[in-house]
Amino acid sequence: MAKTVLVINSGSSSIKYQLVDLESGEGLASGLVEKIGEPSDGHYKHEFNGEKHELEEPIPDHEVGLKRVLGFFEEYGPSLKNSGIVAVGHRVVQGGSVFPKPALVTDKTIAQVKNLAVLAPLHNGPEATGAEVMRALLPDTPQVFVFDSSFFFQLPKYASTYALNKEIADQYHIRRYGAHGTSHEYVGSQVPDLIGKPAEGLKQIVLHIGNGASASAQISGKPVETSMGLTPLEGLVMGGRTGDIDPAVVFHLIRNAHMSVDELDTLFNKHSGLMGMTGHGDMREIHKMIAAGDENAKLALDVYVHRIVGYIGNYAAQMGGVDVITFTAGVGENDEIVRRMVAHKLSPFGVKLDEKKNDTRSKEPRIISEPDSKITLCIIPTNEELSIARQSATIADQGDSYGNTFTK
Template sequence: MYILALNCGSSSLKYQVFDATSKKAIVGGNVEKIGLPDSFVTQKYPDGTKQRKDASMKNHDEALNVVLFMLREASIDLNEIKGVGHRVVMGGDKFASSVEITDDVMKTIDKLSPLAPLHNPPALMGIVTAKQLLPNAKQVAVFDTAFHQTMPDYAYRYAVPSAWYTELGVRRYGFHGTSHLYVSKRAAAMLGKPADQCNLVTLHIGSGASATAIKNGISVDTSMGMTPTAGLTMGTRPGDLDPGAVLYVMNTLHLTPDQMQKHLNKDSGLMGLTECFADRRDVEENKDGNDKCRLAIDTEVHNVKKYIGAYMAELGHTDALVFTAGVGENDDYLRERFCTGLENLGIKLDKEKNAKALARKGVDEAVISTPDSRVKVFMVATNEELVIVEDTLAIMNGTYNPNHLKMDYSFAKQQKTR
């Protein structure tokens, strides 16, 4: 039996097929440039080999058809795909856990689309198509926002007119929840403590980036807000920004909301500061000869440190700082910059361990703090797909618990720790 994990973006579709018994990925891939004439699929196998197929895919329906064709070619019996887990970015305050997809669930996801116009519509297209092409598989939605539904009201409410909240849903929702959930469970295992006894600051730093304060195993605050533009400095998104500045620029340049949305999502962050780079590798490579790159790095480091300090103050006691996602897992230079100067907060990085802890070199997780560091520092390679698969299986088997602290996750057990 197989479980298919799907992640539909605005012009992309990521997929992985897992064996339901071993919970190991068998094959996966990525469809890029959906809607453009040069769209293509790259399928990846566990031994590292890749297969590319160029095909014009006008929409997610056509993309999933091509994916299923390629899975058949890879000897995957589609009749054995008994569950499909869908990553859905925005669940609002309607979903505090993963759920089986019903018509009512689909309607709610659709109603939440104005809060995530770039993410929920393609996720819904993926759900509709998967139901049509895999009618015998149970469809499950796993929400990015669900993990953060434990935040107290004083953490998620904005100090704006109350009617904005009650009538329009204006509040902090947070994102990357599936990743923060996974690494928090692994951090608890590495600490040798039950998850509900752990206080953590988790840092998911990739092209998009977010920090989360986790107290007694649950999210109590997070840096992203109503949308994924808030919080830390990101590849193309600004992070925290005075809304008055947005209004001033819109009025002065006579920008439409759609134009401003593009600037905030595509032209800001590192791209905005450097005017040419969104990838940290490019920024770091040019930091010594390009002052805009130097500024971009210093700005990101400054903002990450602010959130670490703020969340440690919020938690009172912090057991560990956890780095994950593309940059958090692979950029030892930035991890060192983030931790330098935090010694008085009890954070002491071991430079040698930090330099070796690279996911791209096969390290899944590592302790990168010194033995005498009061706050441990971990690198944990995230695995959102495994969360999606285990939630899907549990819902299929009737063993799912909406309280993630009571879920029997395989990855929450002590293993792999270096």
Template structure:
């Protein structure tokens, strides 16, 4: 009874993996859910199809990724009706993702009534943030009424990567301080002190923080008022601008870092600027998190852009040598989980492949074993 199925339902996709212990027995993804002429009509249909195709004999648990757990869920939990109700109540904080997560849970519960279902929340890892880090400096009554605070995201990835960093360093997780950089189309940074998130760049939503593929990241809030008053843009138009037409895409018309690098190499000034803005934001967060942690054992790059873009890693950490942070060019050009800093560096720099599904499986097995 060591098999665990992981269902990772995105806004228009479902990724899944079937584990036997630490081994992946099967894996796959269903894309373009609900899109005209695309895949299945909805998430329920997609997941019913997945469950029909798999051999789920001896299944110990199903682990579900849930994007937003608010302040209520600080760790993975066994799903019951009360948990489902709470996830529904959090839909306003994650309107694109929590409904898809709920669909996966409901279908799996109906199809596998005797199997423990476990919710693993993207926000849970960041519930350890100090109040000084999670609190925005606005009227407290208003903030409390509407749930306005820093929640943070990509928590499952930051948890996995920071734990893996400690393993590669040969240090106890509880005695390791790491700055983790999850750089994909969505991007976030986290400061992890002894296995606890103490700072993270995403806030109430995944819009804040680093420059991303199509999201602006940090922005003066007055820009929103200016666009509304002077530009006449509606709230929905501004939302679309900042989430879907900003970031790398807004700066140069493409959100693919490979295209950014190719055009930059050809001398495209828009691509050069986009790359520089992207890297400068990372540099500023690494420096800030170094100050917050006081002692940093490692800086770790992960996710698609972080794992595959050697030039970005070099530029983003350039100038931090006085903090003991440096990159060895030969190691940086390699592949796989590895250290890319020179021997004897005060701060180790790693590239580590993230594995959110494995982290979800580990958590699901642990929670189901206690039930």
């Protein structure tokens, strides 16, 4: 019988899920639960075997939503009872300094994940709740937390440390934790096979650019830098986030616009970035606006690319060179215009883009640079679900590094 893992990503008002076949790496079934706890009807979507099943009804909380999801598996397939499920993997954004590696879901680890919500208020609370609910619904199946920040826990101290007063930084656990680590680790691990070079000594930059966006620098598969920091706000320009910005902007707006902390949080995290500059957070809309002659959209795209290229230059210098740059996530995988703009900015350094390959749509990992390019350019579709599934299966079988083992 095939072995599978159910991967769950619980948000404040939504749940994404996928049943992953560990052997083939394929997603056997997937779905989405939206508008949890909202006054209007919630929305379910379950996809299996090429068929899509949808339902709208009130969804008061995560427990109701997840119960319905388990019902969909039995009603529409594939039945979890007959799918060889070995674990349920829960994606968690912030593990802080508490969880450098994945952890079995226990009463203690649930409480710890909830406590870390101060570092990721929109994510950790719902993710802990999702694990609590699934643990009660599937008590005979191991539940595992896999943390987005774990991969970057390996950052050198000079890269993870802010030049902030040490006592304050230590007291409030302020350091650079990074995010999207599961994606960066997965994509980075696929690069050596794609380009036919050993992982040892390979200097690479991974650009995870979607609505959320981050960059990482890796040597021999280990992270040496990343763009996100204490929270996912730092770094590249994003759909709704500012990315890097002078912190004194906060003081300026408090003193002159009389904005509250919550108003500033919303402004920086949701109403800035592409959204703040153009009214749209989706890069596809930005391109349409540029085609129609919108100068604000053109400037937004230029700022977006400028920031990416700046990070590439920084990381190339920090690593003493770069062998490969890989694009992934929604924009990275699907936006040939952004990739072309980045590549052309790097042409003085011997980067040569194969225009035809760049313009060809595909879901396959591929090289898009010319054979004589000084730096290899790649596209590798991210697969966070597969990475979470594999890590969860290992922990379910062997226990975690904190001394927890699963017993029925």
